[in-house]
Amino acid sequence: QVQLVESGGGLVQAGGSLRLSCAASGRTFSNYVMGWFRQAPGKEREFVVRISRSGGSTRVADSVKGRFTISRDNAKNTVYLQMNSLKPEDTAVYYCAASSRVLPSITREYDYWGQGTQVTVSS
Secondary structure, three states: OEEEEEEOOEEEEOOOOEEEEEEEEEOOHHHOEEEEEEEOOOOOOEEEEEEOOOOOOEEEOHHHOOOEEEEEEOOOOEEEEEEOOOOHHHOEEEEEEEEOOOOOOOHHHOOEEOOOEEEEEEO
16 A cells, blocks of 8 residues: 655645645555646546656646656655646646556556645636
8 A cells, every 4th residue: 555645735826836745655655656637626637747666757748748847756755746837727636646557647547546735826
């Protein structure tokens, strides 16, 4: 089992920045690809970004490319999501997730999920 706890969400004005953190405990953190997803009211949960086990490669959704950056610190068992130039359409609950697969992108390819943190961007 892997336990994931997100933090760092909040209310921010459009154009602002937030940094989300996800602390992991349980099994060896570096064994898992880590991802961030988000879910807006009335919408399906969508992929945002993922990072490889070593942190050497990432994949970013087109909707956030150039604005969001994922990173990880395997010594601290933590993955981060730096969100810049935020837009009202970024408003959602953000979830971190862990996967034992090689190139996971969709929700069912992730094995463990956090409880989510709310991000609200005002216009």
